[in-house]
Amino acid sequence: MTTVRQMFALQELDIILDRVQNDHRKAEHELNNxxxxxxxxxxxxxxxxxxxxxxxxxxxxxxxxxxxxxxxxxxxxxxxxxxxxxxxxxxxxxxxxxxxxxxxxxxxxxxxxxxxxxxxxxxxxxxxxxxxxxxxxxxxxxxxxxxxxxxxxxxxxxxxxxxxxxxxxVLDPVSLEHYEKLRKSKGGLAVARVQRGLCQGCRMSLPTHQQQRVRSGRQTVLCSSCGRMLFLS
Ligand SMILES: [Zn+2]
Known part of the structure; x- marks a missing residue:
């Protein structure tokens, strides 16, 4: 089963990869001009x-x-x-x-x-x-x-x-596809941390029952405001 923890790890890698690719593009552009x-x-x-x-x-x-x-x-x-x-x-x-x-x-x-x-x-x-x-x-x-x-x-x-x-x-393809789609549509952030009851993706406060579901970690919970996968570290 794919956990949101794995998704979060994937996102951290993707953020680094974006940075590396961006630096690479910039260096290449400067070299050509x-x-x-x-x-x-x-x-x-x-x-x-x-x-x-x-x-x-x-x-x-x-x-x-x-x-x-x-x-x-x-x-x-x-x-x-x-x-x-x-x-x-x-x-x-x-x-x-x-x-x-x-x-x-x-x-x-x-x-x-x-x-x-x-x-x-x-x-x-x-x-x-x-x-x-x-x-x-x-x-x-x-x-x-x-x-x-x-x-x-x-x-x-x-x-x-x-x-x-x-x-x-090791990720299941459906979750991976969901992650990729979210990352594309949500400005590069598919998985959002939950801190002090707030979704860090959209800064909206999460209802208690939603926070509990995230805490239990049994399934992927999406933020009811922005639709991102919620992750409690
Ligand atoms: Zn949100």
């Missing part, structure tokens, strides 16, 4: 691309500034070389020269700004790279930890599963 590293790598890639674009812009601006400088020198020598004497030509030359000088100034200001941007981006990139290096080293340690704990959890699970099989072999 190196999120921090993935995020850092993606960020580093984006930042590197942006840096490269800024460097290209710097090169283009530099070239443009140089060509404007050359143009300004040519205009300068035309202005003061004495070859151009016509006042109207001189005036237009002067006008062009001042425009070109303005452009040179603008380009140089832009260059200073771009250079600062590149320096900042480079600093950020270096920081990110060192962070990534640290994260990779940490992840390696964590991975080893997780693998070791997965191994332990598997051994633990096998042990408890073995115990469970032994226990269920």
């Amino acid at each position: 190196g999120e921090t590293i993935g995020n850092l790598e993606a960020q580093l890639e984006r930042d590197s691309e942006r840096l490269l674009e800024t460097e290209l812009k710097q090169r283009a601006t530099k070239l443009e500034a140089e060509s404007q400088k050359e143009r300004s020198e040519t205009l300068n020598s035309q202005l003061y070389g004495g070859e151009v004497t016509n006042p109207r030509d001189l005036e237009s030359l002067e006008h062009e020269h001042s425009n070109v000088l303005k452009l040179v100034e603008e380009h140089e200001a832009a260059l200073t700004e771009i250079t600062q941007k590149i320096e900042d981006a480079q600093t950020k990139k270096n920081e990110l790279e060192s962070k990534l290096g640290e994260a990779r080293a940490e992840w390696e340690v964590r991975q080893a930890q997780l693998q070791a704990s997965l191994k332990e959890l598997r051994v633990e699970r096998e042990g408890f599963e073995g115990q469970r099989t032994k226990l269920t072999e």
